[in-house]
Amino acid sequence: MSEDLKKTIIDYVKKEYLEEDSEEDVDENTPLISSGIVDSFSMVSLKTFLEKKFDIKIPDEKATTEAFDSVNNIIALLTEFKVT
Amino acid sequence: MGNIGNYDEKYSSFRWKMSEQELSYGKDGMFNLAYYCSDLICERGHGDKLAFLWQGFKGEKKEYTYHDLSVASNTIAQYLAGHGMKPQDRVCLFMDKIPELYISFLGVLKMGGIVQPLFSAFGEDALFTRLEDAQTRAIFTTMKHVRKIRRIRDKLPDLQFVFVVNAGDKKLEKGEYAFSLAGIPRVDTFDIYKADPEAPSVLHYTSGTTGKPKGAQHVHSSIIAQHVTARWALDITPDDIYWCTADPGWVTGTSYGIIGPWSNGVTQVILDAGFSSEKWYQFIQQHKVTVWYTAPTAIRLLMKDGTSMVEKFDLSSLRHLISVGEPLNAEAVIWSEKAFGKPFYDSYWQTETGAIVITNFPGMKVKPGSMGKPFPGITATVIDEKTLEPITTPGRVGLIALKPGWPSMFRTYWNNKEMYDSKFKNNWYICGDRASIDQDGYFWFVGRDDDVINTGGHLVGPFEIESALLEHEAVAESAAVGKPDPVNMEVVKAFVALKSGFQPSADVELSIMNFIRKKLSPLAMPQEIEFVDSLPKTRSGKIMRRLLRAKEWGEEIGDTSTLEND
Numbered sequence: 143m144s145e146d147l148k149k150t151i152i153d154y155v156k157k158e159y160l161e162e163d164s165e166e167d168v169d170e171n172t173p174l175i176s177s178g179i180v181d182s183f184s185m186v187s188l189k190t191f192l193e194k195k196f197d198i199k200i201p202d203e204k205a206t207t208e209a210f211d212s213v214n215n216i217i218a219l220l221t222e223f224k225v226t
Numbered sequence: 227m228g229n230i231g232n233y234d235e236k237y238s239s240f241r242w243k244m245s246e247q248e249l250s251y252g253k254d255g256m257f258n259l260a261y262y263c264s265d266l267i268c269e270r271g272h273g274d275k276l277a278f279l280w281q282g283f284k285g286e287k288k289e290y291t292y293h294d295l296s297v298a299s300n301t302i303a304q305y306l307a308g309h310g311m312k313p314q315d316r317v318c319l320f321m322d323k324i325p326e327l328y329i330s331f332l333g334v335l336k337m338g339g340i341v342q343p344l345f346s347a348f349g350e351d352a353l354f355t356r357l358e359d360a361q362t363r364a365i366f367t368t369m370k371h372v373r374k375i376r377r378i379r380d381k382l383p384d385l386q387f388v389f390v391v392n393a394g395d396k397k398l399e400k401g402e403y404a405f406s407l408a409g410i411p412r413v414d415t416f417d418i419y420k421a422d423p424e425a426p427s428v429l430h431y432t433s434g435t436t437g438k439p440k441g442a443q444h445v446h447s448s449i450i451a452q453h454v455t456a457r458w459a460l461d462i463t464p465d466d467i468y469w470c471t472a473d474p475g476w477v478t479g480t481s482y483g484i485i486g487p488w489s490n491g492v493t494q495v496i497l498d499a500g501f502s503s504e505k506w507y508q509f510i511q512q513h514k515v516t517v518w519y520t521a522p523t524a525i526r527l528l529m530k531d532g533t534s535m536v537e538k539f540d541l542s543s544l545r546h547l548i549s550v551g552e553p554l555n556a557e558a559v560i561w562s563e564k565a566f567g568k569p570f571y572d573s574y575w576q577t578e579t580g581a582i583v584i585t586n587f588p589g590m591k592v593k594p595g596s597m598g599k600p601f602p603g604i605t606a607t608v609i610d611e612k613t614l615e616p617i618t619t620p621g622r623v624g625l626i627a628l629k630p631g632w633p634s635m636f637r638t639y640w641n642n643k644e645m646y647d648s649k650f651k652n653n654w655y656i657c658g659d660r661a662s663i664d665q666d667g668y669f670w671f672v673g674r675d676d677d678v679i680n681t682g683g684h685l686v687g688p689f690e691i692e693s694a695l696l697e698h699e700a701v702a703e704s705a706a707v708g709k710p711d712p713v714n715m716e717v718v719k720a721f722v723a724l725k726s727g728f729q730p731s732a733d734v735e736l737s738i739m740n741f742i743r744k745k746l747s748p749l750a751m752p753q754e755i756e757f758v759d760s761l762p763k764t765r766s767g768k769i770m771r772r773l774l775r776a777k778e779w780g781e782e783i784g785d786t787s788t789l790e791n792d
Contacts, residue, residue: 158740161373162373175500178322180500181500182501183753184743187739207501
């Protein structure tokens with residue numbers, strides 16, 4: 143797994159979905175959707191970020207709450223699109 | 227056969243007075259609904275019964291008996307009175323689904339205040355609009371959300387107190403007070419405010435097509451309807467373990483996440499976590515939930531994970547399933563029969579009605595896709611849009627209309643009597659939805675009668691989104707409409723014309739999405755943005771949203787004679 147890829151996603155989640163001085167921390171295993179850090183509506187903005195950043199198109203059937211529920215799950219999804 | 231027994235018999239014989247008698251409503255001159263949700267249950271000998279079990283995302287749990295609920299809400303009422311709060315003061319609850327949210331709801335009412343619950347995912351603009359309109363005097367929040375309040379506090383001169391729950395030793399700002407139930411004197415008995423049955427109780431904000439969100443004001447006697455509808459439509463009994471998945475920031479979360487179940491002395495379970503099929507099923511299995519009230523959007527998300535996920539769990543405790551928020555499609559009803567061995571019963575109501583008004587009842591034949599029949603005590607029909615007279619031809623579409631006078635009907639829109647009055651025509655309350663009635667008396671939902679977007683069971687006003695979009699540096703003009711969505715029924719789509727110097731790009735799209743998400747809420751965030759050179763307008767310059775909406779829904783565009791460039 144590319145550390146850069148992991149860091150890119152974690153940094154984005156922290157910046158966009160947590161308040162500036164939030165006590166919550168996010169690592170690659172932190173549940174995102176099921177914890178409520180990213181709700182199912184906001185998932186679309188996270189998907190848009192990934193598509194833009196990596197120049198891919200994630201089909202709706204692949205964009206499940208499970209696939210987005212942690213940075214590790216997202217990385218697994220991205221590898222399907224040859225993003226590493 | 228459920229609690230209601232024979233529907234037709236009940237519909238013809240029921241009077242609201244019967245629910246009042248069952249509740250002993252008005253006992254010793256007491257009409258404050260908070261009493262009936264806590265103290266009365268204790269007086270009836272059930273103080274040791276579990277009122278609710280709360281579970282956090284990490285599995286942590288807290289339990290409160292009805293006695294605990296009574297004492298804790300007394301403690302909050304005394305705390306507020308001690309700060310000089312007065313009856314009719316508006317007190318906002320702006321928290322995730324933590325125990326203090328539920329307890330303070332009753333505490334504010336016991337003090338005589340008006341509760342203003344707001345969805346904790348609201349951004350600062352959405353929060354400001356609602357606090358400013360209500361001239362809110364105090365707010366309960368948590369460290370997680372207090373920063374949003376700090377950013378708008380200077381513009382809210384009426385907001386005197388910000389109570390920060392479980393702030394610990396965190397540094398607070400001027401006018402903020404650390405609040406902890408364990409950290410203030412316990413109050414065993416409190417002189418509950420003797421509210422008039424018509425005294426304001428709850429202020430729930432809801433969106434319309436035009437203007438700012440409106441505060442639908444309810445009164446203490448709403449409990450008469452919420453109590454009996456919980457018994458007959460949700461079919462709850464004192465032995466049930468009941469789970470309402472709605473957030474009390476919305477009306478379902480207060481009418482049926484607090485008032486209805488607790489006035490019936492039921493044990494509730496509350497899960498404060500985001501959506502996950504697996505975790506939801508685990509929760510039902512672990513706590514042996516018997517009655518489950520949720521939303522079509524959640525059901526459709528569960529459907530995506532299929533029946534194989536259901537089969538991993540023992541969900542045999544489930545006895546009755548109900549749905550609310552948007553029309554429940556026939557496929558979801560059929561799927562639930564396959565997955566859980568029983569159908570979801572759809573229910574229809576809205577913020578303004580305060581309680582269920584049309585629903586499918588236990589024991590009644592469910593027609594998948596139908597809204598069901600009017601609740602006893604409710605006179606419902608569909609009326610012709612032009613004549614405003616009831617339609618008698620089965621299947622013909624009209625506006626859903628209710629005869630005013632049921633106990634939980636809103637009494638006004640806060641500071642907006644004109645808008646309130648506009649909802650009543652020809653002695654009917656007009657719900658703003660279109661439907662038909664079949665030959666058996668079942669109602670069938672067709673759609674909204676305005677531009678309000680129903681996304682995931684929540685109404686979002688296009689005007690509020692468009693106003694916020696204009697604050698984005700790149701946006702010259704915009705229109706927000708609902709577009710069909712297989713899970714959420716509708717999602718927000720924005721048509722955006724950019725200012726000169728900006729070009730359509732994925733960067734701009736993402737920037738606009740996140741801007742709206744933070745300013746308003748995730749629900750209001752456009753799930754799709756279409757960049758256009760200009761928007762269709764009337765000759766007087768008004769954006770013709772209906773053209774854009776019709777295009778999204780594949781409908782006829784209709785009359786375009788007033789179109790600017792036609």
